[in-house]
Amino acid sequence: MRLGRTWTVALVGLTGHLVEVEAHRSPGLPAFTVVGLPDASVNEARERVRSAVTASGLTWQSARRTVNLSPASLPKSGAGLDLALAVAVLVADDLPAADVAARTVHLGELALDGRVRPVRGVLPAVAAAVAAGRSDVVVPAANATEAALVPGARVRGVLHLAEVVRLYGGVAHVPDVTAMTTTRPGSPAAPRPGTGEDLGEVVGQDEARFAVEVAAAGGHHLLLMGAPGSGKTMLAARMPGLLPDLDDEDAVEVTAVHSVAGTFDPVGGLLRRPPFEDPHHTATPAAVIGGGSGLPRPGAASRAHRGVLFLDEAPEFSPRVLQTLRQPLEHGELVLHRAAGTARYPARFQLVLAANPCPCGMAVGKGLRCTCTAVERRRYLGRLSGPLLDRIDMQVDVEPVTRAMLALAAAPETTQVVGGRVAAARARQSTRLAGTPWRTNGEVPGAWLRGADSHLPDGVRRTLERALDRGSLSMRGVDRVLRVAWTLADLEGRTRPSEADVGTAIGLRTRGRTGA
Structure with a gap:
């Protein structure tokens, strides 16, 4: 024995x-x-x-x-x-x-x-x-x-x-296995850091470009609403290029997720670029948040950890998929319960949604070319529920590019130029949030933002209170507006947000329909 x-x-x-x-x-x-x-x-x-x-x-x-x-x-x-x-x-x-x-x-x-x-x-x-x-x-x-x-x-x-x-000291014949094929499990493709294309290729769309820059600088969630062909997908695909490289701690965590998912190629070492995931709108909840028999595998939301999760044609996604994103948007983590056990995966991603204003996509401006009925438009946009949209920091209209825009537009800034400003803003956040568990403004809880330690000017508080009284912002909306306002101040190199920053943040959140 x-x-x-x-x-x-x-x-x-x-x-x-x-x-x-x-x-x-x-x-x-x-x-x-x-x-x-x-x-x-x-x-x-x-x-x-x-x-x-x-x-x-x-x-x-x-x-x-x-x-x-x-x-x-x-x-x-x-x-x-x-x-x-x-x-x-x-x-x-x-x-x-x-x-x-x-x-x-x-x-x-x-x-x-x-x-x-x-x-x-x-x-x-x-x-x-x-x-x-x-x-x-x-x-x-x-x-x-x-x-x-x-x-x-x-x-x-x-x-x-x-x-x-x-x-271990045994006697065994070691065959020549170097010629045998030994493949890695799962998909051999590494996580894509966007398309590799430059922001300078996006012509016009100054407001949408500004929103993408602010989102990248503060780690904010973004909704781009506009007609087909207006550049929503181009802008979203270029956001990962604006993000700075991952630090050592984040790189290890992101690499671990992709190792479990089977999408990590170890030849290049730790993953240093923020990942980019863009599932098709036919994706199931298990594909997006994770699943499988037994203990669940990480889905697109976890593979996008510390990067960008892009849902193109967002209203076409199953409502079940969209609603499952509410938990990670708040907590930055997915907890998946199965009979075999509970799996926890990090999911601190930036959510970018792109949507048409109606099924035909032509309900822009006066909407004269739109062939959809009012009921069809309400039903289409109703797929993006209120609780989900309330968790989106910025909601921006992307207007069609006109000949006048092309004639008046200056040479668009490149990814390198805009990325430099984003990196500087993130460095200011890192200094201010040192000693806290948060990395970016998009992660800071509302209690800290509204507390005495934030040293908000009285005018800023009054502006937010008026928006809250009018009902144009929920309490969660107030917190998210404050986060964006801090990011605007960081981009400008100021120590705290001003009333103008709050007004701009409210406009970015409400698609420009509500003033300060």
Whole structure:
């Protein structure tokens, strides 16, 4: 009777939990049982482990084997536990360096021929292992670069199970696997930081360009309403180019999300550019906020963390999709409850909505070309509910570009020029918010904005109180107007917002229909 031990990591959302893998071999009828709340993919690992062991030139001894995954109350899912199961079984079968294997963490999926395939979520899994005091990690060779991004981790990348056997003093033939294809799971595409096009290509639209700059500077949510062809999509796609690079903490968090989602390419290191996600309007709630069988995977909202989530033709999205965004807009986090457990994913994104004013899109100006009835227009815009719109900081009309606009327009500013002002404004916010949990004006809660510490001028408070009394702003709207006003002051290099800033912020929030 022998007992083999090693370690692996089970992910629940972005949270990694260290799992002790114990393999017990005893006489009796041949059997291979896995206990400790394994899902179907973990139970199927029994066949992958048996085939991989024999493919490594080792003998699969006839015995009764029981593998326990501790803590037993934690659900285990995914093929990333294969390698740890195999190591624990081999240690129980007299693999020499049992003490080394017992303090090492193993991650990886096994092929039937013994290859070690890459898995999702290696970055947060290795980070959890190091945080728990387990710095020695064996991962698939294709994940080694990603795992090495974790400070303090001692990473060993392997291509085949036979390499692991020899690592622990066993005798195994290591086949030539360099010619074998080892692909990363999931989509190979990295998150797109926008289209790479320049803001200078957008002609005219001075007000909309200004709104995009303010949104980028303060991390605000934005609605662009206008006729087809007026430039809404062009403006939204260029917003990520205005955002500054992610700092180390945000880069690690964003990279971890994309590692779990399977969209991270580790060749370039940590993701430093803010991500850009633009799901099609046929996307389901699970695709946008996350979902799937068992423990849910991150959706577009989490993949856009610290970046931009763009919903083009927003009224065409399912109302269920739009309403599910209300929680992350307020809290910057998605909490997904399933029968198998609860997963938490960060979702501090900037929401940009683009919408036509009616189904035909021609209800601009006097609306003489519009063919929609009043009921159709109300029903169309009614898909953007009041509670959702109340969470949008700025709502701007994008008028069609006319020949007069083209004739009078100066040379448009480029992304580099506008991005410089955005970076300067964010630096001022960083200084002012130092020592708080907030990074941008868009995250600051209303209680702090209205409190005595904000040192708001009396005129600013009176302007907001009048708007509140008229009913043109809700209490949440007052807070969001204040956030935009602070951003306007930061762009101008002033220490606090003025009455003019508040008036401008109210105009940006109400599509110019309400004065200060």
